[in-house]
Amino acid sequence: MAAERESMLIMKNVSKTFNPGTVNEKCALNGVNLTLGAGDFATIVGSNGAGKSTLFNAITGAFFPDRGLIMLGGEDITYQQEHVRSKVIGHLFQDPLKGTAPHMTIEENMALAYLRTTTSRNAYFSRINAADKKKFREQLALLDMGLEDRMKQPVGLLSGGQRQALTLLMATMVTPKILLLDEHTAALDPATAEKVLHLTRQIVAERQITCLMVTHNMHQALTLGNRTLMMNAGNIVLDVVGEERAAMSVDDLLEQFALRAGKALDNDRILFSKVETQE
Template sequence: MLQIDHVTKTFNPGTVNEKTALRNVSLNLKRGDFATIVGSNGAGKSTLFNAITGAFFTDSGRIYLDGEDITFKKEHLRSRDIGHLFQDPLMGTAPHMTIEENMSLAYLKASYHRKSLFSSITKKDKAFFRSKLSQLHMGLEDRMDNPVGLLSGGQRQALTLVMATMVTPKILLLDEHTAALDPATAEKVLDLTKRVVAENHLTCLMVTHNMHQALDVGNRTLMMYNGTIILDKEGEERSHMTVDDLLEQFSIQAGKELDNDRILLSGKVEG
């Protein structure tokens, strides 16, 4: 479903601020893969997502989505096939628009092959929105006329997840989408995420700072460091790995100990 071949990206080349954020990165995701990505700040995780979404064009390499070469496809065209959730619950929705209006825009954009962005939302569409919201068990289906800005962070992330997946995307990108939530809400949104991904047989990449999530969620674990993928584990080998094994593998592959306090704390607190 996703094929990344030898992608490199350098920002501010030839200046004192030159930074190579992706270094010859290659990755193949099979249809239905749910891969988690862990790595310290500056490892290249979000940059990899931005390369996939088309926030910038890469310097070299190719990117294919479902067999289509999207290397130089514009971002707004890629967004029709890519679901994307951010760490900040405020991103991904328009706070002054109602829940129904937000869902309508997302639905029309993703349904471009069947509808125009200037199409009208029908009663059938509205019933579809209600049915999707009812699956959240948050009562949002009875608040469709409320501005999204009145929702809590967890409710907004849950709504954004529904908006990103109500027309099945070719790939779903989750960039630490539970990190800004309180622990109880984060767990609820993560459980919802796993259910939505499984029910829709989505291909998914999820960035997390939590070492346990990196091993427990999905079917594949990636670790990034200094703009490269230094670890890629799945199947039987992954199922027997522990957080300590991940830390040891990081040390071996990166040639240094992991020194990110946020990641290390997640391993100790939940370990």
């Protein structure tokens, strides 16, 4: 049990079938086993429908698994309600519009994120004091986007990249037990995506946050973090780390996927990223 106490995330034989017994039956997770040590940063690649987002939803509590065990920070969260888990889980989506309230100001959004993580029943806006606002301003300045001078402006006026950077900041203001990034730069233009990715690397490294990141970019999958996972048909078919990962090329990764999954990877966006990398 000592090893489990040192692990931040443990998933044992986690399975989920949607619409069982109907023509729309779909096995989304099929006996997933995964252990992430504290501070692990793992990238995840796989075709559409491989189970990547479903894996995240199992961790966040969007649904309960049919069977299996999920532990986070040594606590069994398998059947814990989603709103309870949200206090210790950071989650970013592909859509920059998710994760923020557009009609509320930047300051109000940050206050909500800050208060969400508290266990006090008396968490409300009046608890945000001048020192908290000063801290918000300092953290916004780290983004180098000028948002610290726009704290009273509605978030809806920000660009997609600014909103995604703000959401990343909000998700990590109070260090989460795990940070889930679901293709969080895919909808951004290349320059902005690179900036948000740089911020991601920086924040995750400085806070030593345990992180899972879904990406369609094969180069990112091998160079970001310390682990690469590949999913197919609701299961993790490849898990590489250390020297084996460091020695891998994109072609090696695709070859290993084909061997483990019994078929070639058929995601056009992923394969296009391979061509971009070669160019």
